[in-house]
Amino acid sequence: MTPSPGVIEAAAFTVGCALIHALREHADRVTRALFATLVAVTLVFVTIDSLTFDHTDASGYDLLGALRQGP
Secondary structure, three states: OOOOOHHHHHHHHHHHHHHHHHHHHHHHHHHHHHHHHHHHHHHHHHHHHHOOOOOOOOOOHHHHHHHHHOO
């Protein structure tokens, strides 16, 4: 059973906070690395979603429909 997106988000936030706290002297670097990872993962999920599901209608791409349907 796959955990809900909220649980995954909370776990990722907790791990990020733990990393920043553990590496306090490099907090800026860790924050930048975590942000870059977030952007990369988001782009991967958007690409997979756009290739897997057909979210188009007559008016073009339906972003809200893509967000509502989920995986």
